[in-house]
Amino acid sequence: MIENIIEFAIFSLYAFCLYVILYSKTKDFLNPFGIPVFSFIFIFAISRLRLNPLQSTLSFKTYLIVILVSMLIFFIGIVSINSIKTKQYPKKPENPEVTFRYKYAFRMVFFLTTICFFLTLFEVRFYDFLFLYSDVDDKKTIIDFESSIRIxxxxxxxxxxxxxxxxxxxxxxxxxxxxxxxxxxxVISFALFFSMFILMSRGTLLIILLGFLYLYNQKKRIDLNKLFIISVLLISILTIMISIRLTPNSAVFKGELSLPFFNSIYNYLVFSFDNFNQLVIQGSPYTIFKSVHISLTKLLNIYNIDEIFQYTTSFFNTTTFIYYFFHDLGIIGVITYTIVIFSLIGFLYVQINSGKSYLVLVLAVYQKALFMLFFGNYFFGNFSISNAYYITIILVLFSYTFPWKKYIKTKRFRT
Incomplete structure (x- = not known):
């Protein structure tokens, strides 16, 4: 147990140091490099406490890969931040302008989304599920969106x-x-209702809340006190949703501590590293791109589930964001994809601070992906996740790169 505590302390200190360095250069608690590197390493540190007997000892190679990923994110962040200072971009956040075209494009997206929402609900007979909280530890009572027409x-x-x-x-x-x-x-109330009472999805709720948090931070930089209060509120909301979805007899509540809800949170967070460790020990099957770009392989009709190795610990099947990178290309995949992802994030961050502040909307929809590196790849690969990013990028480009800017600025939107 002493060794576990020492590991926890070392990696916690490591995560804290990386975050403090990045914060000191940006004065931004939610900068898109400090948050992901801290959450990734700090959750890894918590996992080393090994409070669940199902957890195993990690291989030395797993430790090296985790450290390598954190250093890649950190150095890409340093390069991006330094480029902002070199070009003397404004240090204070600038408020983007909400254009006439943005309002109409957003309302068109919401109109189409609402129509598709009701079509889906009628297809799966939503009234059988509305406000239904099950006593079993699974998602059988959740609306099966896979059954609906894909588009x-x-x-x-x-x-x-x-x-x-x-x-x-x-x-x-x-x-x-x-x-x-x-x-x-x-619109906000409808989306929250959809997330909490129809999907009953913690992940969907996180998309909304973390997006709100990042946008508010662009409007007015969040200080340490506000960040602490918001963090407590987020954790409380997620804990309540976990308690609603599960029963006290659920295996998710099992662990070394006498506090079942703490065990449930701990178990949700840490097993992705144990599952990744199993993959590292077995070695990459080098499936090239079939596990990362799963939607593309299905579209090309070359998807083969027998080629995808999904290692689990008991029924805990979570993965880190680098799991399928390693699955497809080994350590080369981990390095390549991490560099590509955070170089693009860095590009957006530089552009936001160069005066193109409207791009903050794009980073806002990526917040769950950045916060949850330890829980899965929410950046790309599965089109049901990434299509929202593409729509957001199209919405932003349509609204802010339109050539008749003078015409747009003179308009007023009343309804």
Whole structure:
């Protein structure tokens, strides 16, 4: 046990040091390098406490890969931040303008999403599931969106992101009216209802809340006190949702401690590293791109489930964001994909601080992916997840790269 505590202390200190260095250069608690590197390493540190007897000793190679990934994120962050200072970009966040075209494009997306939402609900007879909390530890009572027509499901999945679009308008629209404010509040309420009472999804709720948090941070930098209060609220909300979805007899609550809810949170967080460790020990099957780009392989009709090795510990099947990178290309895949992802994140961060502050909306929809590196790859690969990013990018480009900018600025949106 002493060894476990020492490991926890070493990696916690390591995570804290990386975060403090990145914060000292940006004065931004939510900078897109400090948050992911800290969450990834700190959760890894917590996992080394080994509070669940199902956890195993990690291989030396797993330790090296985790450290390598953290250093890659850290150094890409340093390079990106230094490039901002070199070009003397504004240190304080700039508020983006909410254009006439943005409002219409957002409302069109929400209109299509709402239609697809109701089509999906009618297909799966939603009234059989609404407000239904099951006593069993599974997701059988959750609406099976896989059964719906694919394009309809893709648009339905945009609903939580519509809440982020609405919050963006509430924060930054200088010409908002009572009617537009009420509309945006309705969109946010609808998305929260969808997440909490229909999907009953913690992940979907995180998309909304973390997106809100990042946008608010762009409006007004969050200080340490506010960050602490918000963190406590987020953890409380997620804990409540876990308690609703599970029963005290669930295996998720099992662990070394006498506090079942703490055990449930701990178990959800840490087993991704144990599962990744199993893959590292067995070695990469070098499936090239078949596990990372699963939607593409299905589209090309070359998907073969027998080629994908999904290691689990008991029924804990979570993975870190680098699991399938290693699965496809080994250590080369881990290095390559990590560099590509965080170079693009760095590019967005530089552009936001160069005056293109409207790109903050793109980073806002990526917040769950950045916060949850220890829990899965939410950046790309599965089109049901990444299609929201593509729609957001199209929405932003359509709204802010339109050539008739003078015409757009003269318009007012009343309804």
């Amino acid at each position: 309809i499901r893709y648009f339905t999945n945009l609903l939580p992101y519509c809440a982020i679009y609405a919050f963006f308008e509430i924060l930054f629209d200088k010409n908002k009216t009572k009617l537009t404010t009420l509309f945006n509040i309705f």
